[in-house]
Amino acid sequence: MKTAFVLLALVAAAVAQKVTIASPAANTAVKAGSNVVVAIDRPASETRSTDVAVIIGLQPCRKDGNCDAVASNYARVLYHGPFTPKSVDGHSDPSHNYTVKIPQNTTDGKALLQVAHFYYAGIGNNPQMETLNTVLQITS
Template structure:
């Protein structure tokens, strides 16, 4: 019986965490960027009924050329930090429809020292979730092509 209770509790925590998950809305995976250029990173968060307190977003950049196969995941290394600060997603004042969700845009600069080739834009999201406000951390990434 304890096993079923633990399984049910684990399922609730997993579902709650997934409801708080963010996504990289822009730029699209595989976007070509220039070293030293500014890009807009859109971080989307689907609406949820679970109470949460947003803590921070960290956006990092990592050139992949120095790694044997591919960039390590952002949960291991974010690289050069392009943004580290508050996250306050809001609904757009225009539009709507099925894909309407809170988001926040961040303008960041690709390092001028970035090596040409594959790179990774990594995002770490930190929030406090649920009535008890437990800490929640997730990471996401997309591939960029630096020219």
């Protein structure tokens, strides 16, 4: 019975947060050297949690277009710092907008915009991390 409770608690913590990349949308064309607004939304959760920080990265995909092979590498960190979502016009969930610059020397083609979200959750304030990404089309 104790094992089942622990397993249930871990599952609840794992689904507690689940932020989303509200923008830019998947496959958005973005010019190298330009600024992009990255909006990260945090839907409501029934599990107590506290947001801590995010890392926003950009990783060019392989020449063959395979983005899965590079998903765990945050080669270019565009932002790292606090994540403090608040009510924002145009968003149904609390959100935090970040303006990041796509490096001028980013090669044309597919690239992963990556987000790592750090938070602590549950009664014991267990540290947690989740990662997500979306594909952008980089142009020169």
